[in-house]
Amino acid sequence: MTGDAGADPERMLALSYARPEGRHALQALLALDDALALLLRTTREPALGQMRLAWWREALARLDQSPAPAEPVLTALEREVMPKGVSGASLVPIVHGWEVLIEEEVLDPDALRRFAEGRGHLFVAAGAAMGAGPGDPLAEAGQGWALADLSRNLRGSGEADIARAIAIPLLDTAAARRWSRNGRALGALAHLARLDLRVPEGTPSRTGAPHRVGRLLWHRLTGR
DSSP states (O other), X not given: OOOOGGGOHHHHXXXXXXXXXXXXXXXXXXXHHHHHHHHHHTOOOHHHHHHHHHHHHHHHHHTTTSOOOSOHHHHHHHHHTGGGTOOSGGGHHHHHHHHHHHHOSSOOHHHHHHHHHHHTHHHHHHHHHHTOOTTSOHHHHHHHHXXXXXXXXXXXXXXXXXXXXXXXXXXXXXXXXXXXXXXXHHXXXXXXXHHHHTSOTTSOOOTTOXXXXXXXXXXXXXXO
């Protein structure tokens, strides 16, 4: 699942499409997503995973009442995201989305949609912090992005197929719209996810391939 942005040149290119103040907010939110992904990758006991996710839920909600503790992800959210009108409580659904992967033994369509709605809320929060336009398809893009990433990390081919099947129409919707200038970085991430879905299962995506970079540059110029 999604990892360190510094190791992903395409993600860095997408981030460069945001205005500086919006870029910092998006980086902080993606760092939250990375931290939650790492938590799941490094937790083998479901009960322990639920306890650790509960800590994140409570810590995010507490940002609305008290200063962030000395934890880099939380301090970045407090500094870069909350001053733009995004509450800590509004970020809790992102944790709920990741929690589905621990709670459910089988990821059926309902579970995958709940995962996508929760994790994909990151795009909604980022859009609010970045001043994205009212016509930007934030929910569809976020949910499709979340599922496309998950599908490449699921062991069961059946679950991966379902995740891709749900993600494709969501990302097609996101790609069909013209994104606002302030939302364009999120649109670029959605385009990358859509390109990833076209890569055959089991084949690494060709990060930085000319056609991928060209697609991002066209999006930067036109919003499409």
